[in-house]
Amino acid sequence: MTAQWHLGPVSIGVHNLFVALGVSAALLVFIAEARRRGAVNEQSVVAAAGALIGGAIGMRMTGWIRHLDFSANPTLAQAWQFGSRSILGGLLGAYLGVLIAKRIGGYRGKTGDLFAPAVALGMAIGRIGCHLTEAPGRPTTLPWGIHAPADTPECPGCVAGVAMHPSFLYEIAFQLTAFAVLLWLRPRIGRPGELFVLYVAGYAVFRFLVEFVRANETVWLDLTRPQWFLLPSLLILGFRLWYGYRRGYYRNPARTQEVPA
């Protein structure tokens, strides 16, 4: 049973409410960013549509390839029905959705920088719903460990009544920090698309580390499924960052540098 808040006769799913708020906030930041950059045009609309459609499908379909043993995976129809709502699947789907939508529309411009701060803020808000409804993390003796209701789904620590890592609060703190850093970096990195690369790389590193205190199931070598997905992704992102660094993508634009007298 999912957690519900009651507003008079209306019941609202807590997780869904925060997902809705997160998506709404992300759309607002995206529009504001597009206006600030003078990019309110068809390409931005097509990119945003591709991200939404790809993200929604990606979140659903992640469960389809959950196990390496394909016989243990659900069918395509079952995955469509009972999708796991994975954030990583959603991000990957959104990225592919933007690429496909722009290819179909014949647009070649970079749009990732419009998405980077929007996704960070949207995920910070969406994770509040996860914190309120899901297993918070692995047991801990640290003073900021939290307890969760015993009826929280798939949470042995909740039943045992032990303190657990507030892993979603860690992620909210990361996303809010990332949002602020991206706003600070915005005028300092002139190369189109690099803000998004930096955000994705930062989130991949953070997510890999935070998985050690998340309540996700470990499948092999004490690593969770997201960590196994992230390992090759980190290699690719590391190569991409090295390539960008060597090419000077992260240097200050010349106009912002002071000329000595």
Next chain:
Amino acid sequence: MTTPPGPPDDVPPPGDEPPAFGPQSFEPQGIPPAYHGDPSAPPTQPPGYPPYQYPPGYPYGPPPQPERRISVPMVIIGPFLYAALNLMIGFAAFISAGAADSGGGSANAVLGAAAVLLAFIAFGGGTVMLFSKSPTARGLGIGLMVGWALVSLVTAGFCTGINPELYAL
């Protein structure tokens, strides 16, 4: 009493003023001077050619606008249209599923059919509209797909017929 100020030091003596056009004193001497020309002289037309017709507004007219391919207002209207369709079909599916369940039939089959129908409207209809040449139809096609995505994200699939609890009737 004060003496009147004399001429400034940087004023050249009479007879040394540089000419308005032609070789200047700061140019290298002994080589042909740069052409300063007559700025008011119009460009000459080669004989035998018709006069060139410049486009209207040249050279100060606005640049030509790119062709509009998508109607952005329809992209915004599309999700609302999809949400209305979703509400009607979802409500009908609920009623039919309840009737099927009490009659010994399969409620899941009814709800599954509704989910397929909704996805078909969004993606099938949306794709067909995308192949249209009309910006309005293209915008509406994208809007229908965005509507499915938003309803799926916001309601965790409840209204799109893909909610696990809904199938546990």
